[in-house]
Amino acid sequence: MLERLEEDADAWVSTVNPDATPCLVPLSFLWSEGSLVMSTRDSRPTVRNLRAVPRARVALGHTRDVVLIDTRAGILGPGELPGREADAFAAKLGWDPREKPGWLYLRLRPERLLAWREENELADRELMRDGLWLAR
Template identity: 40%
Template sequence: MPTPRTHGERVAAARLRLQQEFQMWLSTGGSTGPHLIPVAFVGDNDAIVTATGENSRTVRNLLEAGRARVAVGTTSDVVMVDTALDGLVPVPEVASDVADRFAAVSHDPRQMPGYVYIRLLPRRIQVWNGFHEFPHRTVMLKGEWLSDPVD
């Protein structure tokens, strides 16, 4: 069995993935049940930013529940992020650098009527690349990076 990465290595892996990757699975839930979609994303300081139709089930679930779960990576090497909705940002109000970076990795909501940007704030982050890393997989709690492993 492989040797688990240290806590510091896992924190670094999570930060790197959230800075360099641009595709994620976004899971929301509400009174109509769970909903999972693949979407592009970009980082904006501590927030994860994506975009979708303003009348979509994803937006309705986010408004109802105020939270989502994000997965970046594969099932054997994943960064799992529990998030809180920071807000829906109308297309004309999004920062131009965020809009430009998003358009570089996906469609451009500025050219698509009926879209809205979504800002999600990480509250808990877990990192693992196999069963050997299940212990101590939590690297962020309550929106704060942990200096020592937990769980």
């Protein structure tokens, strides 16, 4: 599971606005400092939703090998992400949001993490609760 966080490049990110309208988008990410770092345009519904309700659910993988992560979200301006993380993001993903006007970073801190491959793993799928690892 940690390998997936370190090696995968893309995830589905689900947010909701105050009227409970869901928004689901794919975003690229870097696993850094125990959080997912993503980037998107400031004008996107995902950013508006996170400003109103700073929580997101992130899904990695496919239905037969999935990791679901409930997160608390923070929004960072282009200069607010530490340089080493911004450099690592650009190196991993092959593009640099700092070079794009109107783009910002999202820091999604996991609070709960679920993972499974098949039905027989459903009972033991909770790997993190309240930001604390239950299994390694």
